[in-house]
Amino acid sequence: MREALQAADVPRMFGDVPPFMAVEHVADVGQVEADAVLIGMPYDGIATFRGGATRRGPHEIRKFSLLFGGYNLDWDLDVLDALRVVDVGDIDVVPGDNAASHARLRDRLERLQERGAVPLIMGGDHGITFPAVEAVAAHCGGPVGLVVFDTHLDLSESFGGDRLTRASPLLRICELGAVDPRRIAVIGVRGPRNLPEWTPLQRELGITVFPMEQVERRGIESVASEAREIASADGAALYVSVDIDSIDPAFAPGTNSPEPGGLTSREIIRGVRIAARDGFAGFDVVEVSPDFDTASGTTSVLAARLLVEALACLASARTGRQESWRNSHSTPGPTERRP
């Protein structure tokens, strides 16, 4: 019996073309020879506020990534020289079925990691972070810590009876043996859309929260560096998750649950650079809803940029040039200036 609308029979609406930053597209995971791999997870199980198609996130993020080349002036580094990067396209999701779609992502990530590639995932809703962390934990075999940029704590036991939606990823991750909740730090939390039961649960679990007030008072640099230390304590593998709604809707309007008073685009770029300074075992950007974005693709281009910065972190960590963005083009001192 043939499946209706089998992938081979119809043009694909999502993913695969063009690849992220025009790197090589490798469809067969068994053929991947790469240090880092881009993968799309075009899945939105529920949209709790307004219908937001995060399933078009990977497609639009890839499109705007074509703005960028491998050389990054800020780092004075060519990430595509320092790293072998490929794009393996999108997961063939099962619309409406969280468990089946998540299983496909988890399986693909496990196979990619067996090939030696670090995954960078384009969501998709935030629910996809759970199977991604599960796959990273299974591969690493040791403790995993998380730095999460998010407006929301995402700690619901379930939503409408489903335990795998975007309302629950952080709680599901806490239930993984490999992830001690005390190695989870969430940056940018704010506002009246968080549920009242999440706050006592977060405290009970021992998750560290850096609300926006702390980011404003202490600065993103201080907060992100403390978050990295919490997450990677005792040599734990690091997973970084960026929910695009952590950023102020002035800079990232294309998302399902926009919340004013968030991070600026400068702050999230710096936050990612500091959180991922020493590299990572997994990275995702989730909750980009192109249907709510500006005509300029403001949100998708920022999401693409954050993935480029994450690649620069991996590249610089592997070449011993961490944080080269701090001084790559600083003004020369008087003695260095030509007469």
Ligand SMILES: [Mn+2]
């Ligand atoms: Mn969120």
